[in-house]
Amino acid sequence: SQTIHQWPATLVQPVGSPLSLECTVEGTSNPNLYWYRQAAGRGLQLLFYSVGIGQISSEVPQNLSASRPQDRQFILSSKKLLLSDSGFYLCAWSRSRRGSPLHFGNGTRLTVT
Amino acid sequence: KNEVEQSPQNLTAQEGEFITINCSYSVGISALHWLQQHPGGGIVSLFMLSSGKKKHGRLIATINIQEKHSSLHITASHPRDSAVYICAPGTDKLIFGTGTRLQVFP
Numbered sequence: 522s523q524t525i526h527q528w529p530a531t532l533v534q535p536v537g538s539p540l541s542l543e544c545t546v547e548g549t550s551n552p553n554l555y556w557y558r559q560a561a562g563r564g565l566q567l568l569f570y571s572v573g574i575g576q577i578s579s580e581v582p583q584n585l586s587a588s589r590p591q592d593r594q595f596i597l598s599s600k601k602l603l604l605s606d607s608g609f610y611l612c613a614w615s616r617s618r619r620g621s622p623l624h625f626g627n628g629t630r631l632t633v634t
Numbered sequence: 635k636n637e638v639e640q641s642p643q644n645l646t647a648q649e650g651e652f653i654t655i656n657c658s659y660s661v662g663i664s665a666l667h668w669l670q671q672h673p674g675g676g677i678v679s680l681f682m683l684s685s686g687k688k689k690h691g692r693l694i695a696t697i698n699i700q701e702k703h704s705s706l707h708i709t710a711s712h713p714r715d716s717a718v719y720i721c722a723p724g725t726d727k728l729i730f731g732t733g734t735r736l737q738v739f740p
Binding site: 553555559563564565566567570580609611615619620621622623624625627628630 | 664665667669674675676677678679682684720722725726727728730731732733
């Protein structure tokens with residue numbers, strides 16, 4: 522069976538510090554991978570998605586970047602965090618076949634102070 | 635106008651009640667997800683459907699693609715059903731509703 526791991530679960534970082542959130546998927550190959558963010562009191566928003574190694578599409582301009590160094594690894598990064606980067610970050614995967622459902626990780630709650 | 639409208643935004647119920655959450659959307663899509671988010675934040679995909687009706691335990695989801703409307707029903711609601719339910723049109727790159735906060739009291 523497939524599983525998705527996302528860490529850390531919670532993170533408190535000062536403004537201006539770097540960020541690295543990691544997500545890995547097991548039990549499948551060549552998944553589509555996604556990073557979503559839920560800001561406080563707001564709905565979820567797609568940040569990045571990837572259909573393959575090194576292939577990253579950004580949905581919204583922002584202070585964050587994503588990378589996919591391996592088939593089942595998706596990393597969300599920032600060089601210098603802003604207060605507005607605080608939120609709940611969710612990694613998700615789906616099979617590359619069109620119409621496949623999404624499966625979510627448990628999320629990372631990031632607080633930038 | 636939001637692309638996804640859910641109603642109601644908040645819902646309280648007594649254990650055992652039948653629950654309905656509605657979702658209307660304006661985007662053209664071929665499928666729609668219903669998601670459940672618990673207080674800790676974790677999200678579980680309950681359904682992905684593109685037509686008709688799907689049933690899983692006490693949960694039933696319906697969709698009318700032509701009318702751009704979907705509903706989530708919970709039969710015999712239970713306190714453990716308390717969560718935020720999110721309608722998300724799309725197959726992979728989803729557009730999210732703001733959710734319906736459901737509280738079921740014993």
